[in-house]
Amino acid sequence: MGRNTRKRRTPLATKIVAGAAALAVGGGGLVWANFYASAHEDHGGHNRTRSAGAQVATIDCPDVGQKIRDVPDRARGEVDGELATMDSQITNAYQRLATTRRAQAGDSQFVQNSILGPLKDRRKAIIDRIQLEINRAGGKADDNLDELAGCQGRPADQQNGGGQNGDGQNGDGQNGGGQNGGGQDGDGQNQDDNGNGVAGPVADDFIDINDVQPNSRNSRNGLAANGDDGSTGTFSTDCGVNENNLFNSDNLIAAPGVDNGAHHTHDYVGNQDNDAFSSDEDLANADTSCQNQGDKSTYYWPVLRLQDGTQEFDANDQGGGAEGNIGKILKPAQAELKFVGSQQGDVVAMPKFLRIITGDAKSFTNGDANANTSWSCSGFEDRQVTDKYPLCPEGSQVLRTTNFQSCWDGQNIDSANHRDHMAFVQEDGSCPEGFQAIPQLQVRLAYDIPTPTVDNGQVQNPYAVDSFPEQLHKPITDHNDFINVMDEDLMNEVVDCINRGEDCQ
Template sequence: MGRNTRKRRSPLATKIVAGAAALAVGGGGLVWANFYASAHEESPGHHRTRSAGAQVATIDCPDVGQRISGVPDRARGEVDGELATLDSQITEAYQRLATTRRAQEGDSRFVQNTILGPLKDRRQAIIDRIQLEINRAGGRADDNLDELAGCQGKPAEQPQNGGGQGDGGQDDGQNGGGQNGDGQEGDGQNQDDNGNGAAGPFADDFVDINDVEPNARGSENGLAADGDGGSTGSFTAQCGVNENDLFNSDNLIVAPGVDNGAHHTHDYVGNQDNNAFSSDEDLAGADTSCRNRGDRSTYYWPVLRLQDGTQEFDAGDLGGGAEGNVGKILKASEAEIRFVGSRQGDVVAMPKFLRIITGDAKAFTNGVANANSSFSCTGFEDRQVTDKYVLCPEGSQVVRTSNFQSCWDGQNIDSANHRDHVAFVREDGSCPDGFQAIPQLQVRLVYDVPAPTVENGQVRNPYAVDGFPEQLHKPITDHNDFINVMDENLMNKVVRCINRGKNCR
């Protein structure tokens, strides 16, 4: 299926991926031990499966990119490239963690001495370069970035608050050798690996939709328009469901100019020239899958896969099977892309080439502060859950929903951490001081997904979003990306429809 679009590989990108070992071991998977022995428990709202012993499962590194601000424009490209190098270093360290089980059994300091220690040194060198590049370009780098060099081991349990550093994951990256022994096969591969070497998801990552409390999510889901006040209209962009099979593992927003900057594969609708090397001029002159030819915006999100053993087109590629993203890519049967208004008044036009990311691809290690996308089932959409994949009853389909930030600082189309230039509304629907309301993008994706089987703490044939390998395919890492490339006439139409209370297409 599909194609993996590429223009060229930059020298920096070549350096980044050259050191990444082939993570695929036997059927494109990552070999890992059974660190996740489970004990079933009941909890209010839904059933949960809790780890009997919090075993180290992945590498948890502070997100340097989220701490950076005030990067001069002329240093932005270099800094983004260095941040991509940090991501690549974590991927390599995770691969090392996942393939050294026997060595870890025999040496309680193995992870610290051979993985986490060297990783800290490599990260420190990159952080030093980031600080130098910011200062050289006339900015003022945060002197405390050095504190972010060290990483630690983390168990497979979901974070329950914004801390992002779960208890039990420290222990120099070791906890009883990172080994449990229960349910382990002779080759050291977990019984529940689903072809990706136990890189997730796990049984604990799923919940029956009937066990999710209705209306449990409040204002944190980012809804801007709710009720009869303010600007009540909408505009729906009809852009298809990626019928053109446009896939790649780049991220033009976060890692421009870096091949495989996302370390996972994206679906694209709208703009058809979207990869790491696309300039704003490329986007403005590209073809579009949107019915309205004035909309060359790019709408993209991590693909959803069924881990059923299917060898996709990217089964051996970085970003795909070589980084634990395995199985059949599932296209959405519906992709509803809507722009809505503000509860407090009129909206203003988005600037061309405005970039917005909602959700956090690293929320499993960063913590839940920026987690925003949710899962539900058709017929049950009053029940939304952010930290679980849903099990839908027969005849119901899986729904992914993302509501984007709808307040803009009035000046910038992007920011150094790709978040500061936009914001969510406050509880009363108003924008923070200094921000103004723009049309809110809401993306609703519907999938016909065969229900996984969950028995005795094991899940078979699960579905999961693609992600950075160290994020263990956690549902809380779902996210969505947007670059506005509407022409002026269309954007003005969107604003008029919303402000006048009309529903337009």
């Protein structure tokens, strides 16, 4: 699969870091300042706080990329570019939604006529181009893709898919409220912006770790592949915690050749030539932050930020403050990268340049079918949560843990929707028919974060994962990405170590 080798001249990490002036609603946050401006206004003696709770808060669009299957290799680049344009359209529509609250209050059809209707027309034009590109390249485009053009607006407390596994944790969302259970005060989530001019996270996105039931997480995804039988070894690789400050808002896997394809900033460890324009050859020839120089793999995830008013280097940039991702970037105190085996037998080597996306950056609107988030606190690791950020006690670290898909189709290093060539293990630890077990990557990130305070439905100095703007910084949108760029000798060493049942690094 060809890769665009055009390089950007200046990566974000080389920009001069702005001073740590208070952000308030200045800089990149300005465009979001009116997001819930009408939530507490008085009009004619009628306080609108309650009606604002039901106001359209975000835009929910069908994920066209997840529905595409038969895309010939020579059309992949064009299709990925079109899908990235659709993401930009959603971002632009969301910005318009966020800055027209007064007009919406005076016209019940404003959102439909001025935002969602035009958005549907623009999406339809791109879907038509995608179908044409697939057919021209010798594929057969799905004639029903047009049905995915329309989007809808919905409140922030309504999560598509019904929370975790359809009903939230413990059957009805966390503590009976959850994201679909009515939220705070019976009127949805508090629609405030925490005083920083951006939407989310809100108080209902957090939970005291002591209120999470032990062993209650019931995730369809992210099962640990290894167990007491099969291949029981491990291989750990130490690639640091992004000491080189390699940040950008690209996504080489999902949007190759597209600047700001992620619309949020990523941390990178491992490969040091990682942006949207990196070819496989670039990756193979790059430096690496990994101690084992044979590991030039790229490991990346959306940054966590502390919304404390810090004006980061990207405060005015796309992907950063201009798209609602504001505050101090928090690097992990530790980044543990480990490969484990299979419960059912030996593992085989990963192909070089294999690409894996786990989790879903759009889970808030897509639903939780591909969600693969595990949030916890050190000392409480039997308490895992998918759709909340944990409030950890003093001295305890915030933990983000991800177990990647570990079943490979044996043929492809990528697929049209960047998922179908990989699968999770089944309940018994085996791979689905037609797939074979490869070493499973497990990523454990530990952060030293001051615990936010929640008082009267308000959260002060919250932390949050960077996200697409319309995803409102929900914890369920956390995700992780990997491209294997280990040399052949090292990959064989990883496989042999795991299959022998040894612990190596």
